[in-house]
Amino acid sequence: MQKPFPRAPAVRCLYRTACATAAAALVVPLLVTGPSSDAQGEATTRLQRAFADAAAEYRVPQSVLLGVSYLQSRWDTHDGAPSVIGGYGPMHLTDTRTALAEAPHHGVTRDTAPPLAVAAGPQQPAPRLPGQLTTLERVAGLIGVPAARLRTDADVNVRGGAALLAATQRRLGKPLSADPADWWSAVARFSGADDSATAATFANDVFAVIRAGAHRTTDTGQRVTLAASPGVRPDSRQVRAIRPRATADPDVECPATLACDWIPAPHTEFGDDQYGNHDLADRPKDQRVEYIVIHDTEATRTSMIDTVQDPSEASWHYTVRSSDGHITQHVKTKDVAWHSGSQFVNARSIGVEHEGFLTQPDAWYSEQMYRSSARLVAYLAKKYGVPLDRQHIFGHDNVPAPTASSIPDMHDDPGPFWDWRHYFDLLGAPLRATAGADSDLVTVLPDFRTNQPLYTGCNESGKPCAPHGSSAVRVHTEPHEDAPLIQDPGGARTARTRRPTSTTWARASPPARRTPSPNAAVTGRRSGTWARRPGSRTRRGIRRPSEPQV
Secondary structure, eight states: OOEEEEEEOOOOOOBBBBOOOOOTTTSSOOOOOOOGGGGGGGGGHHHHHHHHHHHHTTTTTHHHHHHHHHHHTTTTTTGGOOOOEEEEEETTEEEEEEHHHHOOOOOOTTSSOOOOOOOSSSSOOOOOOOGOOHHHHHHHHHHHHOOOHHOOOOHHHHHHHHHHHHHHHHTTTTTSSOOOGGGHHHHHHHOOOOOOOHHHHHHHHHHHHHHHHHEEEEEOOOEEOOOOOOTTTOOOOGGGGGBBBBOOOTOOOOOTTEEEEEEOOEEEEEEEEEEEEEEETTTTTOOOOOEEEEEEBBBOHHHHHHHTTTTTOOSEEEEOOOOTEEEEESTTSSSEOOOOSSSHHHEEEEEEESSSTTTTTHHSOOHHHHHHHHHHHHHHHHHOOSSSSSEEEEGGGOOSSGGOOOOOOOOTTTTTTSSSSHHHHHHHOOOOOSTTTOOSSOOOOOTTTTTTOOOEEETTTBOOOOOOOOOOOEESSSSSTOOOOOOOTTTTTOOOOOOOOOOEEOOOOOOOEEEEEEOGGGGGGOOOOOOTTTTTTOOOOOOOTOOOOO
């Protein structure tokens, strides 16, 4: 896939002082102070009122409705675009058939729905989709509203979600209680999970948010607040009412709260001292694990499962599914996977792939995926003593190239639209500046929602991408907007340099080194267009054991 090309950035500020953010538990969102009364205008509180009205109409506790929506979408609408499984709006009501018909490219995969194509010959009925992929159709019948409005009108979508929660509570034989604690089973069922671990984790996360409270401004500028209710303690034994199948695999290295399975990558000898697709090792006895590398697959999970089982291909330790955060392990963490394009980093790291495409973050980078990944990474970091900071938890796009000439072949994933700030909040290690006022180091910590640098190439080469929140900023060599952008050594030969109209400045980072530098945490982006094979992935392929581990 061609690298999105940055253009015309907005002005951003540098922060030399620590961000005043309280440490958060793994499942607790970032808490900030509530909005001022002056900011709560009629236009920016419409969604908050929609939650209140829907909760009252269908007798669902407002905190439960807000908590479920927060876990589904963080109250965002994504401009009406569906998720990878066809979920729409703040309540993520699913209409997979419509999503497939309207956006077949990078759409629902074989993991989530059967194909809808019909073979030549007599017309065949469309295949029946699982119930968790057609909740929007059911809701349309419950509240008597056209499906199109549920997909495009956030207020109606919230009303539909409340109706579905109430119907789920009744189906479980429970009263429409005013006590949020009585809704644990309905919340777990609402997740659509087909295993008890995922359903229970979803419900527990919702109630963790209810206890802690949350406030944020959505992608449409709506200010939504969930007041903290620290005394809400549901009886988790209600999970018995769900009755999905449980998952357990003795080979998986995974937290008990996550649904994980084991699909191994092969270690195959080809003869003539050649083998694939990973190295057998005994870490940390023979090599300390120092880093965890975050990837996105740039392919569907089904495709990547095929790839990782091919002994001539690349390998990685874990894959996280977009739709529900389900985790599959492929390589034991004691062994060395070939995932980063750098043998030095591979030998010292664990690679975690996330199903998705970096140019379509709203469809693929789901809240469930963020949370499952954060739980997994926190578990691995504790097991191997990896610090929870951006020097040790970083993206494939932060991996230094082995040589300057190989920089253009390095990867961009998970890309500028991965929300690092939110991810570290979920890790319980909020990003903040750590250097003193006189230090040569600075921390660039943009607000993800409002920081929207312009990129091209998301849908068509050279065409602007839709505005979107980003963790990425541009870095100049001097503190003025006319200064050249910082270039990667080796990358400048193939880059077509552009001078943006305004940007952020920071001191020049040192040349690429064999280990990630402290400045790898600063999300400065390269400028220009790189010559890349569309859709290519850096692969180690088959190698000889005698190759040096650099």
